[in-house]
Amino acid sequence: MLKFLGKRLAFGILTLFLIATATFFLVAGAPGDPIAAKVGQMPEQAQEIISAKYGLDKPLFQRYALYMKNLVTKGDFGESIIYTGKTANDVIKENTMVSAKIGLIALVFQVSIGLSLGLVSALKRGKAADHVIRVLVVLAICVPSFVFAAVLQYFLAFKWKLVPVFGWGQWTNYVLPVAAYALGGIASYTKYMRSSTLGVIGEDYIVTAKAKGCTSRRTLRKHVLRNSLIPIVTMVGPALSGIFAGSFVIEKMFAIPGLGFYYVKAVSDNDYTMIIGLTIFFAMLFVGALILVDILYGIVDPRIRVAKGSK
């Protein structure tokens, strides 16, 4: 297990290194060097600060080496070329938790509601409850989250004035983004949990459990649940990274000062250094989440745990 983790970690670091490199060269190395061009338009004072920091007069490769050195040794993700003095680290420090709060609450709703609905739907297969849940799931999957968010915003906030239209600070600000964010996830967790549970229910070992004299409740708890949750774990990885990255669209719509909001802002401002820094940070979260999923997977599925431990 440790050896496997070590290997997984090494691969993750390699991936991160490649992402950082690719991002830097793609963005900074694009035709006309957008960073140098952008800096050229800035007030002299700002030009000096950034040039000194990244050695803009030097060739691209040296700039890259300098950037990577700063990143690895100081954890410096870079500085905005639009808002002088504002660094990617500031944005990360101040706003990650905002995204995380929204994302985490939404994830809790997604998982708890999605898994329960999926389980109910599978156990009541062919009955009214199953049909209702399946229709709702198809509808929810077909509605993009920004459409759902817009509908919520229009009715709950604008027409009926139950919650603020957008903004941040009170608990009522959470309602709309969390709901909009959770919906799609609930639908897909329901869908996957249903098919996964149906698959497990059809397995021979469930018949064995019944032949042993397990009650339906015991069969469900001891035999069905654990096996049907295994494939669901793979879905949690990307979702975990989504927690911190937040949803670009949702944060933009509700003007929530999260990471996604600033990322989209950096993109529309053409704030190249900020884009590089935030991209690398997102990639770190993503790769970290994938490693976490592998660990989770090992805990849930003994086949993987033992197979990897023995190698």
Added chain:
Amino acid sequence: MDEKILEVRNLSVSFHTYAGTSHAVRGVDFYLNKGETLAIVGESGCGKTVTSKAIMGLLPMEQTEIGGSEGAEILFNGEDLLKKSENEMTAIRGSKISMIFQDPMTSLNPTMRIGEQIAESILIHNEISKADALKKALEMLEMVKIPNAAQRLKQYPFEFSGGMRQRAMIAVALACRPEILIADEPTTALDVTIQAQIMDLIGELQKELNMAVILVTHDLGVVASVADRIQVMYAGKIVERGSVDEIFYQSTHPYTRALLSSVPKIHTNNKETLYSLKGTPPDLIHPPTGCAFAPRCEYGMRICRNKYPETVKFSETQECSCWLHHPKADHSGLPENMVRGNR
């Protein structure tokens, strides 16, 4: 010895499928004596597995109809299992009647330790601590002759080979010392060498625990050495039954004959091709009114297709349902010993 532990009367099972109602078992009567081995033999889809699952109460309730024109009964020690509530059946399954299945690769829970799976049935049916149940599970593993049992107890099914898994499965089934073991094709998925070992093990444990065994299989070869009595099923009905000797040496139904001829013999002249039965079993959504085997039977007569034959009794144990035993039947060209004068 001849005390009936199980008696099945007029059992019919139908499934509601998309295509229509499938009559998988159509009026089956049989009994099982204490300590004996009864083999139910037939091609896949003949209703033998459905019959055994019906005894266990393991058929999916929503799509299944169990009964018959005169009402079916499954009497276990005189009590009708079909009248039991789900709770009462739960108490019987795994403790009084146990079952093992065809594919040991899929019939054990992949995410549960072998020990826990064996201990589970002990825990369910006895007031006992988990530690004690695990101790008993260890005894069971030793009983089914798994080496390094203590270590194996903590392993997962994927760390076991096919034969070992079937041994573990037997340990699960026998953990509560049941009175009846239903073995549904227990060796079909295994290598030939392992097959014999598993059959021997079942036979040995049967004597040790003095239980009755229902052995469900499509392979007459497996049955020969272990079974006391054999009943042959075709298209949801029992077409012939008898003691092992009667079935092997004096079978009276053309279908039984066909099954026997498809078993390879060691001293066969290798120029002789192995007999194979032509055609496939009938569609049970529209079961034929006459003998279901008639269209594939080389001795089939016109009446066979229209009317189901009466059962003819040849001895205490042997019975057969076939028109060939009717006095008016054309007996020319029949295999030796098939039709006997007595009826």
Added chain:
Amino acid sequence: MEMVEKRTLPQENDQLDDQFERIGTEGLSGEDIGEKSLTYWADVWRRFRSNKLAIFGLVLLILVVLLLFVGPMVSGQNYQKIESGMKNQLPSKEHWFGTDDMGRDLFTRVCVGGRVSIYIGLCCTLVMFVIGSLLGALAGLKGGLVDDLIMRFCEFLGNLPYLIVVVILSVVLGRSTFSLIFAMSLTAWVGTTRMVRGQILQLKEQDYVQAARALGASTGRIILKHLLPNTMGIIMVDITMAVPGFIFSEAFLSYIGLGVRPPETSWGALASSGQMQLMFYPHQLFFPCVMIVLTILSFHLIGDGLSDALDPKLRK
């Protein structure tokens, strides 16, 4: 086979009843008695056709596509024509879906934007399908080093956050339909590759592929003639599910300002500008959204129907 013992029958039964005439296995034709066998695809189509929801999806999709192409001709409006006096009109006889904040006819814009959205969705899917199935087949067939390299590469790409990659590429490549398609399909084929490879590995062991190989068929021929037709089913389900995914992604990208460049438009771009007007003119968001939802719904229903029809467990 065995010795036939001639038996003398009792006297009174000497006269054989007509009922007892032996007819043997008359009427038994070979192995399959009963229904005639359909070809694989005829069978799939039969099962697909009997699925009402799937047929509904198919009809819905055809209607949507028809509307996108015929709509602008019937409405007689130009999607780029700006009428400053007709800003933010509600739906009327002249402007069926009303007008947008620049006075352009929304119905025609929704139709034209829909073409772009579906075009992008189809192009991305095509790229995904071609790269994915070819690489997957190659990895599965060649095995060894080639397989290792391809799978490593897939693993690497799979470790990249999809949306971030798309955003970065869009930033670097600038806003155009082509860069959108490129960015969205760059990593999307990984799943298809894995799936096709898995299928091929299973199929490769089958006798008929071994036979083709033994007869000296080239790898290319084996892929085209034997393996692709047999993996088609699972790929088709993948495709129907991928198109709505890409339409979704396009909508998101347009929404955060990385989509097609104006005056071109797409459903995502229309929804994005409709969102700005939500408080006062909700219909500007409503119409493009309804079209997105209907299209995605139709693809989902078709995909579900297909995977049911292809599932061997549900056959018959």
